[in-house]
Amino acid sequence: MTAATLTRTEETPPEASPVRRIGPLICPAVLPALAMLIAGSTGLTRPALGWDEHATWSAAARTPGEILELARTMDGVIAPYYLFVHFWTGVFGDSVAAIRMPSLIAVVLGVGLVGELGRRLFTPGIGLTAGLIVAAVPQLSRYAQEARAYGMAFCFAVLATLLLHVALGRPTWPRWIAYGLALTLLGYTHMIGLLVLSGHVVAVPVQRDRRVLIRWAAVVAATLVLVAPLIRLGLAQRGTQLEWIPPMDLHQILIAPGVIFGAPVAGLLVVGLALAARWERPLVLGEMAALAALPPALLIAVSFVTAPLWVPRYVLFAVAPLALLAAVALRGLPGRTVVALVMVVAVGFETQQVVRGPAAHGGMDFRRAAAIVRAGQRPGDGVVYGRIGTWSLRAGLDYELRNGPEPADLLVRRSAADAGALEAVECPELTCFDAQRVWYVGARHPGDPMADAGDALRAKFEAEYRRTGYWLLPLGTIALYQRRTG
Structure with a gap:
């Protein structure tokens, strides 16, 4: 062996172990998902089924034909969810745990996807921090334990955003179709969840590639065509379906961040951190800000102009981009990151207990x-x-x-x-x-x-x-x- 060979061998860095190579790829998704699984499983069956969950059980206990008949008069936009729960309970039973399990699974997956989105857009550390912030938010625990479609809508909204960036990274038709499928599932799970497109429309033009714009527009148009029957049902039933929503006013705007998070102090803390976010690619921050702000803003604006539609849980997915922005603000500050996570957990702890009360889901015990x-x-x-x-x-x-x-x-x-x-x-x-x-x-x-x-x-x-x-x-x-x- 020559001296030159020895020198090259000595200067070549040792190959990283498989754990060190894979860790940054999976930890941002897996650790927050595990944290959410623990949080969501704790007290899962303690609250009795609430008002809305009784509607889920009552509808899902019917035959598919009876569910479709119900959809003609009310809850038309929720009929796909009722059909899903019908078949789910046919396999797993209709115990409290079984009927809530799809929501728990969806929120756990959604939190993991937040971590992966952060890893892909920023760094593994930012993804991990954002996922843990989301897992600590009381409202995520609340809807991980509710037999309604909001947890699924959260999951599909984050999935659609992640798949959008996968497609933008390499815009092949299979990737665009996967993105469109996620959007369609979001629309069939909860139609108002399609407000996530208001954030996506900010991300796509940044590419400045006509082909990307055309493909994105085609996929979105196809999604809207597929969801159009539900949109028509929703518009036709709006007068009777949403008459319980109170009129929009300034007070509801002021408390919106806290209500979306389920704990006002936790919401203000995360929003405050999000406002301090700085990144070398400001366009990515702009997209996250649009995802966080535009869906609630549009829903509030529509509620002022037409009949009220503002229900904070309808835009639960806005928690994800806010958490990502907050994690960006904490980048490179491990001590402050730990303190921030502890504070989110601490200020939301009382609410975490409240949402697990015997009658926490509405109605009598x-x-x-x-x-x-x-x-x-x-x-x-x-x-x-x-x-x-x-x-x-x-x-x-x-x-x-x-x-x-x-x-x-x-x-x-x-x-x-x-x-x-x-x-x-x-x-x-x-x-x-x-x-x-x-x-x-x-x-x-x-x-x-x-x-x-x-x-x-x-x-x-x-x-x-x-x-x-x-x-x-x-x-x-x-x-x-x-x-x-x-």
Whole structure:
């Protein structure tokens, strides 16, 4: 061996080990995903199913034909999700854990994708930090534990953004098709999630390549064509579907960052860090800023101009670009990064506990309500429901008592599935029941359990029954009535 060979050998750096080569590639995605899995799994089944989750269960328990029939009158834009849950529960059952599991999986994957997006656009360290910030946000835990489509929408929005940059890096048609598929799944999961395109439209023109612009426009147009049936349904049902949303005002704009994060201080902390982000490629920061700001801004603007549409969870995916910007601001500052992560966890800790409360998902604690009825019911008992939120009261008790004896639903003339709606068709004359004992389930009204019963039903109970039991629950009332004798 010559001296020259020896010199070259000595100067050649040793090849990095496989772990050192692979670590920066997988850690930004895997570690945040594991953190989110732990956070999302903790207390997953503690809250009872809430109002919206009862709609999910009620719809998913029907046949596919009945779900499509429901979509013609209401929840048309959510019908694909209901169909998915129908087949999912057909395989895995309809326990609380099973029905929420798709949301948990989606959010865990979405958080991992945030880390990968950060690695691809910036550095592995930025991806890791951003993913951990997102995993610590209380609102992500909240919707990882909710049997609704918001967790899936978050996942597909981040996936679409990642696949956009994959396609921009090497614009082949298979990559563009993958991007279009992610957009289509986002639209079919939650139509308003397509507001993510307002951020993408900022990223694409930067390429200054006509072919890229044409391909992107073609893919987006194809996506909108595929999602058009849902868009038409959404526009047709908007008046009845979203009438519960309050009018837009300045106060809702001011609190928007905190509400999107689920914890105001955590939201302000991340937004404050995001505003301090600096990077050698400012166009990338501009895209992230557009992804964070434009979807909420557009939804708020539309809510002012037309009917209200502003619901913070509809733009949950805005948390991802804000976390990426915050991570950029913390680049090269390991001590401050640790402090920032600890602060996000600390200021959101109380909210993390709140979102895992027994009735944290809205409505009364239906587990406790069902336990009261189960302990006291007798053969031949019936049940009637108050006039406020009747469909959810009925679905909530039905769900909790689905595996055992249940009081007869005395007022139902046609089930909700037969009626193609969430509400069952009830007997208007009140002559369709003559039970000896009747359970009443209604909204919480201390001292007057039948305050929301309606005049006719109240009059029937006052004339024919006497109250023998009374339980007040958070947001709910249970009362037991016995037919008068003599």
